Amino acid sequence: MTAPVDLPLVTVDALDKVYPADRVAAQGVRWNNLAESFTKQYGYKPAFIVRAPGRVNLIGEHIDHALFGVVPMAIIPDVIIAVGPRKDTTEIRAANVDSKYSSTAFTPDYATESVVDIDTRSLQWHSYVKAALLGYTRHPHSQGSSIGADLLYDGTVPAGSGLSSSAAMVISSLLALLVSNARTDGLTKGELVKMSMGAEGNVGVNTGGMDQAASVISTAAAALYVQFFPSLEGEPVPIPSTDPAFSFVIANTLVTSDKATTAKFNYNLRVVETLAGAALLAKKLGLRYTPQDKVSYREIVSQLAGSEHELTGAGVNASDKTSGLRQAFKKTLAAIEEHLGSADIREGLTEEELTSVLGLSKQDFANTYLNLAVEPIGGKYRVYIRAKHILEEALRVLDFRKAIESKAGGDLPKLLGDIMNASQASCRDQFMCSCKEIDEITALALEHGALGSRLTGAGWGGSTVSLVPAAIVPQFIADIKKRYSKYNGLSDDVLDQAIFATLPSSGACVHPLV
Ligand code: NG1
Ligand code: MG
DSSP states (O other), X not given: OOOGGGSBOEEOSSGGGTSOGGGHHHHHHHHHHHHHHHHHHHSSOOSEEEEEEEEEEEEOTTOTTTTOOBEEEEEEEEEEEEEEEETTOOOEEEEESSTTSOOEEEOOOTTSSSOSOOOTTSOOTTXXXXXXXXXXXXXXXXXXOOOEEEEEEEEOSOTTSSSOHHHHHHHHHHHXXXXXXXXXXXXXXXXXHHHHHHHHHTTTXXXXXXXXXXXXXXXXXXXXXXXXXXXXXXXXXEOOOSSSOEEEEEEEOSOOOOHHHHTTTTHHHHHHHXXXXXXXXXXXXXXXXXXXXXXXXXXXXXXXXXXXSOTTOOOOOOOTTSTHHHHHHHHHHHHHHHHTSSTTTTTOBOHHHHHHHHTOOHHHHHHHHXXXXXXXXXXXXXXXXXXXXXXXXXXXXXXXXXXXXXXXGGGHHHHHHHHHHHHHHHHHHTSOOOOHHHHHHHHHHHHTTOSEEEEESSOSSSEEEEEEEGGGHHHHHHHHHHXXXXXXXOOHHHHHHHEEEEOOOOOOEEEEOO
């Protein structure tokens, strides 16, 4: 069987390959409307429509950077683009059916290194179109330039909600360019994931890869196990639809965590605490390592498992499915307890203390770890509790998969729910990426019948995901709408976008219009 990452991009002729059966009719109307609006806007019919979905992460938070596997799921909300390739020009015109997003047109300058201007300090919706164009032209597949194209966007992934609207924008835009330029031959899904990770880097985000993999590789009716080490792999994790039936309900806190302004004391700081902690552990364990090189906790696990490879190298046969892996995770956790949990390190290290134990000069530390500015909370890098979260969360991912594979029947929802609750507690207390609104929704969710509830995505705002028995989903949603403080007084339309049950949908695709 071909691995999902090695499969070619998907071309679909009918929407029942894309959405669950009960959504096909409504989505058909939406897709037709988009094609008609394109014709009105640009004066000719579009040649094809591309789609890329948002994602919800079910388990495995803030561990993709440490190269541990995660289990996200593509969701029904998505970005679709009607596309008209134009051989007569290199101009790109991009419009959005939502009038709050103004139209744009730009002509890339392929003679310059920058090609297009992207203002990363003030991101607009079309910054993602440009980021994709840049990612496309810099990829060997593109031969360095693109023909012109007219694009009309329709997005239903709420922006800034932790459901990866950015990945959906970038991937759909990349697909539009790849198909316009007839460059999809021989292109695999894995290649598109890497291309879109690179492209999202163009808007100044140091992305971990989970969002892009979920949006591209997901298959209908299944979540996706994404492995990053030693190489990118995707494996469907089927979610039982009946017996016992349960749903994942997404509830947006309506708090947006603006990475551009907060990353220095949350997202980017956690990445530094993770990398510095791993370097310190590798050093204490006497593993092959040079402090100027970054090392991930996943690589340390492999070293402790006795694999023969360089710390920063790949190619080791250490698939996340091997039973020895669980043992190696536990061994690493014990090592974290011993070496990072000691009295002198446990509560955190100042930069002076950290550089001194790492044996690095202040300058070398800055060069290796501080390419993005950070502000440690209370002046201390909390390497111990971050490390504990990461290893325990990585173990929970194994447990989550095992529960689904074990066909636990009636016990499955409770098993999965418990794992999700433990993840939320660790995100809140150890990784410290929850916030009071997430705590409020997850507590309300459990009170109203959810078996598990946690933040999804980076946290500090954004969305929550709750596992809810299918029979009570409508009542559950009604209850949370009534009780969550920030939903007070909002219109039905806004509320329906903020809280909804979602089923797995399939990954990115192309739909030719003949
Ligand atoms: P969000 O902020 O939800 O897009 C981020 C990262 C992921 C992953 C999660 C935490 C980006 C684009 N995405 O997700 O790679 O690290 O946080 O699990 O930074
Ligand atoms: Mg994002």
